[in-house]
Amino acid sequence: xxxxxxxxxxxxxxxxxxxxxxxxxxxxxxxxxxxxxxxxxxxxxxxxxxxxxxxxxxxxxxxxxxxxxxxxxxxxxxxxxxxxxxxxxxxxxxxxxxxxxxxxxxxxxxxxxxxxxxxxxxxxxxxxxxxxxxxxxxxxxxxxxxxxxxxxxxxxxxxxxxxxxxxxxxxxxxxxxxxxxxxx
Amino acid sequence: xxxxxxxxxxxxxxxxxxxxxxxxxxxxxxxxxxxxxxxxxxxxxxxxxxxxxxxxxxxxxxxxxxxxxxxxxxxxxxxxxxxxxxxxxxxxxxxxxxxxxxxxxxxxxxxxxxxxxxxxxxxxxxxxxxxxxxxxxxxxxxxxxxxxxxxxxxxxxxxxxxxxxxxxxxxxxxxxxxxxxxxxxxxxxxxxxxxxxxxxxxxxxxxxxxxxxxxxxxxxxxxxxxxxxxxxxxxxxxxxxxxxxxxxxxxxxxxxxxxxxxxxxxxxxxxxxxxxxxxxxxxxxxxxxxxxxxxxxxxxxxxxxxxxxxxxxxxxxxxxxxxxxxxxxxxxxxxxxxxxxxxxxxxxxxxxxxxxxxxxxxxxxxxxxxxxxxx
Amino acid sequence: xxxxxxxxxxxxxxxxxxxxxxxxxxxxxxxxxxxxxxxxxxxxxxxxxxxxxxxxxxxxxxxxxxxxxxxxxxxxxxxxxxxxxxxxxxxxxxxxxxxxxxxxxxxxxxxxxxxxxxxxxxxxxxxxxxxxxxxxxxxxxxxxxxxxxxxxxxxxxxxxxxxxxxxxxxxxxxxxxxxxxxxxxxxx
Numbered sequence: 039x040x041x042x043x044x045x046x047x048x049x050x051x052x053x054x055x056x057x058x059x060x061x062x063x064x065x066x067x068x069x070x071x072x073x074x075x076x077x078x079x080x081x082x083x084x085x086x087x088x089x090x091x092x093x094x095x096x097x098x099x100x101x102x103x104x105x106x107x108x109x110x111x112x113x114x115x116x117x118x119x120x121x122x123x124x125x126x127x128x129x130x131x132x133x134x135x136x137x138x139x140x141x142x143x144x145x146x147x148x149x150x151x152x153x154x155x156x157x158x159x160x161x162x163x164x165x166x167x168x169x170x171x172x173x174x175x176x177x178x179x180x181x182x183x184x185x186x187x188x189x190x191x192x193x194x195x196x197x198x199x200x201x202x203x204x205x206x207x208x209x210x211x212x213x214x215x216x217x218x219x220x221x222x
Numbered sequence: 223x224x225x226x227x228x229x230x231x232x233x234x235x236x237x238x239x240x241x242x243x244x245x246x247x248x249x250x251x252x253x254x255x256x257x258x259x260x261x262x263x264x265x266x267x268x269x270x271x272x273x274x275x276x277x278x279x280x281x282x283x284x285x286x287x288x289x290x291x292x293x294x295x296x297x298x299x300x301x302x303x304x305x306x307x308x309x310x311x312x313x314x315x316x317x318x319x320x321x322x323x324x325x326x327x328x329x330x331x332x333x334x335x336x337x338x339x340x341x342x343x344x345x346x347x348x349x350x351x352x353x354x355x356x357x358x359x360x361x362x363x364x365x366x367x368x369x370x371x372x373x374x375x376x377x378x379x380x381x382x383x384x385x386x387x388x389x390x391x392x393x394x395x396x397x398x399x400x401x402x403x404x405x406x407x408x409x410x411x412x413x414x415x416x417x418x419x420x421x422x423x424x425x426x427x428x429x430x431x432x433x434x435x436x437x438x439x440x441x442x443x444x445x446x447x448x449x450x451x452x453x454x455x456x457x458x459x460x461x462x463x464x465x466x467x468x469x470x471x472x473x474x475x476x477x478x479x480x481x482x483x484x485x486x487x488x489x490x491x492x493x494x495x496x497x498x499x500x501x502x503x504x505x506x507x508x509x510x511x512x513x514x515x516x517x518x519x520x521x522x523x524x525x526x527x528x529x530x531x532x533x534x535x536x537x538x539x540x541x542x543x544x545x546x547x548x549x550x551x552x553x554x555x556x557x558x559x560x561x562x563x564x565x566x567x568x569x570x571x572x573x574x575x576x577x578x579x580x581x582x583x584x585x586x587x588x589x590x591x592x593x594x595x596x597x
Numbered sequence: 598x599x600x601x602x603x604x605x606x607x608x609x610x611x612x613x614x615x616x617x618x619x620x621x622x623x624x625x626x627x628x629x630x631x632x633x634x635x636x637x638x639x640x641x642x643x644x645x646x647x648x649x650x651x652x653x654x655x656x657x658x659x660x661x662x663x664x665x666x667x668x669x670x671x672x673x674x675x676x677x678x679x680x681x682x683x684x685x686x687x688x689x690x691x692x693x694x695x696x697x698x699x700x701x702x703x704x705x706x707x708x709x710x711x712x713x714x715x716x717x718x719x720x721x722x723x724x725x726x727x728x729x730x731x732x733x734x735x736x737x738x739x740x741x742x743x744x745x746x747x748x749x750x751x752x753x754x755x756x757x758x759x760x761x762x763x764x765x766x767x768x769x770x771x772x773x774x775x776x777x778x779x780x781x782x783x784x785x
Contacts, residue, residue: 082275083300083592083593084381084382084593087300087344087381088381090344090363091363091366091370091380094347094360094366094367095360095361095363095364095367096363096367106248110246120275121275121277123273123275123277123596123764124764124781124783125273125274125763125765126253126275127783129245129274155293155294155297156278156279158668158669158670159277159278159281159282159668159669160278160281160667160771161763161767162277162278164669179382180380273760273761273762273763273764276763276764280747280772281667282668285663285665316623317622443650443708444649444734444736457708458708459650459708527619527694528619530623531621531624531653531713531715540652542653544621544653544655544702546657548662548690548693548694549690549693555657557653557655559652563739563743564736564739564740566739567738567739596762
């Protein structure tokens with residue numbers, strides 16, 4: 039599928055009215071992608087309990103098409119739910135790299151956004167966007183399941199904007215963290 | 223045809239395999255890594271590796287005021303935040319020499335027992351998922367949402383409440399809250415029978431958990447296990463009975479124990495504890511005294527130099543807080559005696575000789591929360 | 598058996614122990630005079646007096662107020678200030694029992710006739726060593742590893758003394774009062 043998407047814009051570009059095909063293709067592909075965002079089950083701390091509540095009976099996430107997948111190889115969203123300690127930073131990057139593209143990250147909760155209540159601790163990473171690129175930041179300590187819904191809906195809006203003409207059917211994927219200005 | 227005979231079992235060359243269980247794993251209940259050396263299906267060595275959620279809370283407490291430390295204490299055992307608050311506040315009150323008023327004590331007991339129900343419901347749901355049964359998770363969380371509604375009515379938060387304060391509780395409950403809680407208790411009592419039908423006496427569940435991970439009473443005491451993990455092996459040690467606090471001596475409840483100390487016993491002790499929590503809650507609501515909810519505590523809490531230790535029966539075990547004051551506005555030293563940290567230490571022994579699948583069942587039955595293990 | 602009777606029994610058996618001048622509130626607290634008396638006292642408490650449950654092993658650093666350099670604070674300038682305000686070092690409080698030593702605190706419990714007793718042992722800062730209780734109580738294994746990790750106190754006879762909570766690359770022992778955090782690759 040990815041190979042076909044890579045060739046598709048080049049083929050359509052030379053056809054008359056090709057960009058119109060691309061727009062329809064974009065709409066179709068984005069609709070299918072946003073309606074089945076599958077997160078990898080990755081809860082770190084307290085926010086994980088609210089994430090579990092979002093999957094559970096009252097706030098059933100399945101109606102948005104969001105099903106948790108245990109393996110990052112089968113997921114396209116990573117919900118960083120909880121405090122990122124420095125010891126956990128390398129495993130998180132490893133798991134992120136195992137996810138196939140297009141992949142997204144929602145930073146859930148204050149700890150993942152900026153370190154949260156533990157911002158001055160010797161053992162806490164001040165925000166997960168120092169190591170991986172984040173698509174949506176969700177504030178709260180912990181954010182309610184309804185807030186998590188809102189974050190996923192915002193992510194769906196972002197997915198809606200993606201264009202396959204910009205490369206391999208995926209938005210430009212960064213390798214570095216959103217705030218990682220110092221790394222080579 | 224030149225076919226060599228198949229090698230006999232003794233000639234087969236086997237190897238040991240090192241497998242990481244975690245830190246990202248659906249069943250580790252948080253970020254726990256256990257390095258398993260396995261030979262076939264059997265675990266020959268298990269090395270738990272913790273610290274993936276170490277946030278340095280004990281160090282942070284030394285620059286936070288006592289009131290701010292209560293906020294941090296919520297995030298220790300995040301499935302059971304009320305009991306964390308309570309342990310910290312009791313230790314601070316001992317340092318100050320104040321006692322909470324009777325109504326505050328009764329409300330504290332009510333909140334802690336509701337919290338125990340909510341926390342054991344999480345165990346019920348997630349233990350079912352670990353074993354492979356998904357449906358009880360949905361049932362358990364449906365009831366848990368009702369408990370969170372009650373907490374939200376009284377404290378404004380669903381998970382980290384910051385409700386129990388030094389000297390009492392933060393806000394009073396009204397008649398509507400009492401009525402809703404009674405409604406919930408009436409609704410909840412038959413649900414416990416439903417869980418027994420759905421999960422506890424399910425033949426597959428019993429096969430997976432009966433006789434698995436047996437911990438003897440001596441080993442449990444030796445490793446410092448507490449809570450349902452200890453009581454399932456025999457000793458009837460419950461901090462609510464051993465050193466009653468907040469008026470627990472007034473309320474009728476049984477200390478739930480079992481004999482064999484296997485996974486099923488640990489799980490079922492928690493289910494039966496929920497029934498006892500319902501009993502305590504009914505007694506509290508029937509006899510809720512009137513009066514103040516907060517004792518006279520100075521605005522800036524500066525206890526005289528001294529040390530105190532307070533322990534409560536958290537949902538996971540005996541949760542203790544050791545506070546040292548040097549006369550300043552911040553604790554000089556705050557140490558949390560975390561039950562999950564000690565419960566987890568038995569893993570290196572109890573995993574040996576078990577199959578991988580049984581290892582997941584044992585880990586789930588210990589009901590650990592990594593926020594408390596790593597602090 | 599009440600607190601007083603048990604305390605009197607222990608003091609009769611080990612006359613070198615003394616009641617701690619600043620006890621843990623509402624609990625009998627005894628102070629050990631030297632590191633050599635730790636193992637005999639603990640063994641006696643476990644074998645003869647029924648204290649078969651080790652609740653807690655922890656330590657307190659009595660050096661003084663905590664150094665703000667141990668916290669990773671991003672000093673950002675306020676818009677109306679010329680330079681960022683440095684974190685004020687806490688002033689030592691008068692009357693506070695500071696001394697240049699660690700104190701190891703042990704809590705033991707008994708199930709029958711529930712009782713909890715605290716033992717304290719002072720350990721010098723330059724050579725912080727104590728005997729390990731891991732052979733007597735298995736629970737001391739991880740708790741002593743935690744004390745070693747956070748304070749740097751060595752436990753002789755411990756089967757596997759290495760860090761348990763903090764990052765491998767962390768230098769120093771974080772819960773010491775004079776801990777100064779060295780910036781690592783995650784702090785930038």
